[in-house]
Amino acid sequence: MKVVVSAGGKGTRISSVASTIPKPMISICGKPVLEHQVECLRRQGFRDFIFTVGHLGQQIQDYFGDGSRFGVTITYYVEREPLGTAGALVALREQLKEDYLLINGDLIFDVDIGRMIRFHQQKNAAATLLTHPNSHPYDGAIIEADKDHRIIRWLNKEEDRGLYENRVNSGIHILSPRLFDRFTKVERIDLDREVLKPRIPEGDVFSYDSPEYIHDMGTPERYRQVCEAVKNGLPARRNLSHPQEAIFLDRDGTINVHKGFVTRWEQIELLPGAAEAIARINQSGYLAIVVTNQPVIARGECTWEELWDIHRVLQMKLGEKGAYLDDILICPHHPDKGFPGERSEYKIDCSCRKPKPGLLLEAAKKYNIDLTRSYMVGDSERDTLAGEAAGCQSVRIGESGRFESLSAFINTLFDYEKS
Numbered sequence: 001m002k003v004v005v006s007a008g009g010k011g012t013r014i015s016s017v018a019s020t021i022p023k024p025m026i027s028i029c030g031k032p033v034l035e036h037q038v039e040c041l042r043r044q045g046f047r048d049f050i051f052t053v054g055h056l057g058q059q060i061q062d063y064f065g066d067g068s069r070f071g072v073t074i075t076y077y078v079e080r081e082p083l084g085t086a087g088a089l090v091a092l093r094e095q096l097k098e099d100y101l102l103i104n105g106d107l108i109f110d111v112d113i114g115r116m117i118r119f120h121q122q123k124n125a126a127a128t129l130l131t132h133p134n135s136h137p138y139d140g141a142i143i144e145a146d147k148d149h150r151i152i153r154w155l156n157k158e159e160d161r162g163l164y165e166n167r168v169n170s171g172i173h174i175l176s177p178r179l180f181d182r183f184t185k186v187e188r189i190d191l192d193r194e195v196l197k198p199r200i201p202e203g204d205v206f207s208y209d210s211p212e213y214i215h216d217m218g219t220p221e222r223y224r225q226v227c228e229a230v231k232n233g234l235p236a237r238r239n240l241s242h243p244q245e246a247i248f249l250d251r252d253g254t255i256n257v258h259k260g261f262v263t264r265w266e267q268i269e270l271l272p273g274a275a276e277a278i279a280r281i282n283q284s285g286y287l288a289i290v291v292t293n294q295p296v297i298a299r300g301e302c303t304w305e306e307l308w309d310i311h312r313v314l315q316m317k318l319g320e321k322g323a324y325l326d327d328i329l330i331c332p333h334h335p336d337k338g339f340p341g342e343r344s345e346y347k348i349d350c351s352c353r354k355p356k357p358g359l360l361l362e363a364a365k366k367y368n369i370d371l372t373r374s375y376m377v378g379d380s381e382r383d384t385l386a387g388e389a390a391g392c393q394s395v396r397i398g399e400s401g402r403f404e405s406l407s408a409f410i411n412t413l414f415d416y417e418k419s
Contacts, residue, residue, distance in 0.1 A: 250378030273407030
């Protein structure tokens with residue numbers, strides 16, 4: 001599979017870090033961003049690269065040459081005038097006869113691309129976008145997908161969003177040539193707004209969601225965060241080809257204030273310090289994954305859409321404070337019968353309702369998690385028993401727990417690990 005790297009960005013928001021070099025040439029721990037990308041992909045078997053360059057592009061060509069010094073082959077498409085984020089792909093049509101990988105040139109990442117390719121091929125997708133949560137969903141486009149991972153909604157930052165999930169386009173794509181069948185003229189084209197978003201009704205644009213490390217250098221502060229992460233080896237550790245560590249979190253009474261059964265999004269109120277604690281998890285090597293019993297589905301007190309609205313608001317409130325969840329796994333079952341409006345298909349004795357460990361085992365399989373190096377944190381005995389059954393270290397918080405809050409535990413854990 002060919003790799004096309006869009007390397008023509010000017011980086012106006014990060015000009016205080018580097019104003020005389022193209023954005024993809026910004027140094028991270030002694031190497032340009034582009035070199036980190038090439039090394040990551042070469043390790044996974046990719047050898048054939050095309051760099052699309054424009055602004056100060058000669059610096060990129062002088063540094064990388066034909067790619068032989070880096071163990072790959074690199075050719076260039078030079079934009080004599082700006083072609084947006086997709087015009088060059090039309091110009092390269094004759095070289096891109098098969099599905100190809102398209103990557104924004106300002107990203108630091110370490111992703112198991114093989115997993116993404118298998119997903120793309122299974123879906124027979126025209127386009128697969130690698131999506132993920134991030135700490136600033138409010139200033140970028142939001143992607144929403146259905147249960148089959150088919151993208152159904154794309155909200156640009158200037159659009160009225162209402163309630164939304166914290167899922168954004170990472171800048172890593174797998175594209176099929178058929179995506180550009182209707183484009184014949186080489187001109188300025190916006191990939192998101194003119195190609196991908198209008199394609200959504202056809203049902204062949206998919207979201208491949210991943211918690212792996214992918215960050216841009218859009219601002220000086222994000223640049224500093226990326227430098228620190230690379231220095232500490234975080235991107236490589238988060239590659240799903242390696243066993244992961246997770247901190248599993250109960251929802252009610254752990255992240256948000258316990259108000260009985262939550263059936264409306266207006267009831268979501270974050271506990272003091274919970275967002276800050278989750279932000280610390282995000283900055284560590286651990287995944288932050290919610291595992292929650294939601295019998296309101298089986299009892300008929302809440303629809304799936306209402307439950308997703310509750311979780312959208314939870315993610316929005318966390319995102320406002322720079323925190324995010326890598327996943328939310330739900331058990332909708334409840335074995336007891338006799339509730340008005342109950343849904344019989346969910347009245348079963350399942351393997352996923354805590355204190356059983358099914359949700360944790362599902363997450364472990366999905367994300368290659370080493371449960372013995374992971375934690376289950378909650379405010380009830382059900383949570384600790386589920387963690388123990390899964391092989392995790394269990395931590396109870398709240399009035400009956402060892403720690404008074406999630407924040408108290410996370411601060412203790414990370415301060416100890418740091419020392």
